[in-house]
Amino acid sequence: MAANEESSNNNNSQSNNNVSLFYNDPYYISSSDNTVSKIVPINLNGNNFLSWKRNVRRALMAKNKLGFLDGSIKKPDVTDKDISRWMRSDYLVTCWLMNSMDADIADNFTYVDNSEQLWSEVCERFGQTNGPQIYQLKKELDNLRQENMSIVVYFGKMKKCWNELQNLRNFPTCSCGILVKCSCNFMKKLNDFDAEEKLMQFLLGLNSSFENVISNILATDPLPSINRAYYIVQQNEKQKEISGFNHVNHEINALAVQRSQNYVKKDWKKDKYEHKCDFYKGKGHTKDQCFKIIGYPDWYNPKKNNKVGGKVAANVTAVTDCEYEDTPLEFMSAGPGESYAGNSGAAMDSGMVSTIM
Template sequence: MSRTTNSAYDANQDPSSPFYIHPNDNTSTQLVSVKFDGTRYANWKRSMLLSLTVKNKLGFVNGTILVPDENDVDFLAWECCNSLVATWLLYNLDDNIARNVLFKKTAKEIWMNLGSRFDSVSLTQVYSLEQKLAEITQGKLSVSEFYTAITTLWDNLDDADPFLQNTCACGLSLRVQQKTQEHRLMQFLMKLNDQYSAVRANILMMSPPPTVDQAYRLIAQEENHKEMTLAKPESMAFYADQRGSGNNKNQYSGNYSQKFGNSNGQDRKPKSGANYYCTNCKVPGHSIDRCFKIHGYPAGFKPKERRIAAAVTTSAGTEGSNSLSNDQYNKLINLLSKHDIASNTDTDSSQALLAGPFSKQTANSSW
């Protein structure tokens, strides 16, 4: 008897043994976040299997760890671990369901009883999930939120239909899994908003077709790109407002209007670097001390023909009764092209020639 007790003690203390019991393992350990109350058994079952696998106790519910003979040295160790797993199952069940399996002798019997009662294919549940998949659309959801919603429905459908969970490595099973993935890829792309039509077309032309996860990454990248594009004009407008409200205003908006007066059709803004302004002809770039209209034009000064033509055109548009005829205009151009204006007298005579047909406004304009 002493040998059997020591062997059981050693098995319970060996971390590599399925009979090992950790010091923190107790009968009131809640392995899952929500106790099973008779609904969503597939989710509760999946969570329990994961927890039991982590604790190396999965064999006690799926039958891979057989019950040793009562005279075996490991019987006491097995019995201790079996009772521990049974209490875990009971503690993670609703009180009403726990009372129904309370007197089962082994953890495997408890597990099998729950499976026979709740782990069955329900056409009503499958119908409900398929209907939700048919009606779901992205709408106002982000790509991430929509992907989470549709994958949750797929997972629930896998739990409700054991055929979709077949992991056999045979060729037929692999083909079925491939067709299922292609069908779900089509579902995911069909439910997206129309703004992703371009990237959706690119995904459909890919060969071989990507997985649903790969398609999601491409759509998510497109969503991020669109968000950046929409945010850029707003930032540029904010930058423009900051510049407009700062010191980068027109350098002529203040001092020029005070110094030179408001623009009335004759005043001109000074060129960049101009330090002079003529109060006689209202032209920046020279002072009144150097004004040709007062002190005379230099020898060899030749007025530009285009200014004459512009003045004539302006006069013709504003003073229709005093405009030059074509004959007079041609004679004036020939005269200016053949003779240089050599002195102020010649300039005055030319101005006198134009004084008749020109309006007062044209005569006051600069050459």
């Protein structure tokens, strides 16, 4: 029993060692590696070389094939037994790179011989550090304002500009070793100065609604880091969103209560008989609405208006000719939904109103 367990452990150990050897072998190609796949999700388009380059290097390092780009994995002699394995791996890396470029860019590198040559030409063509790129990034930073952007989007754009500037302008390093013996923390002071510059750029681009937060940050001694300031401003933004939402709901509810309290249904019929025609002394309308003065509309039928539902109305209070005939205009102006016994209960439409007025 013990012998079987020992044999099983040995087999597992040997299997793990074989897997480790496979992954440590730069010529190893797994079943998921194929020539039509991309090494990075975002293609090189000519304007994103810096970020594209970093992502490509990371991906190839994870697959243990970065040495094909920098030449550290040398091509074996034609008589070497590993020459075919090297060529397969190198062609695979070349395909990955080509698939990770826009089609019009990849066409320019169709006839390269190997991945090292391809990488060298791409870096030479798109990776030149020059004044126009630095100028464009500095201009973008100077003009960057939050405006309608959220804090997350605004800070993300600013952070991207900082990173690209850092890659374009590599900070000089000490090669003589003097800074190693420095006791005045010169490098720390330099880094603090750069961090303060970035903090001020971030605060200057914020909207005026964050003035109180900016004042609190600037009053802190020592000044917080850029990441801490970003956290403080973002929390304040979330607070404003929550309080603003509650304030809007409160205003809507208050307005609804006020309207319900102030709403009183108008008695249009009572108001109708308070009107009086100064010309014919009729009731139910005013002088400027009297049909006998302004004329009768085409749709008005005094005979029809003397009936209710097709029958002669009984027990109806007698009114003068002027008072009765002019009634439809006044009922129409009283508002929708009101009915009149002399008009078969129907209200006049907007076309009739336009004709009369």
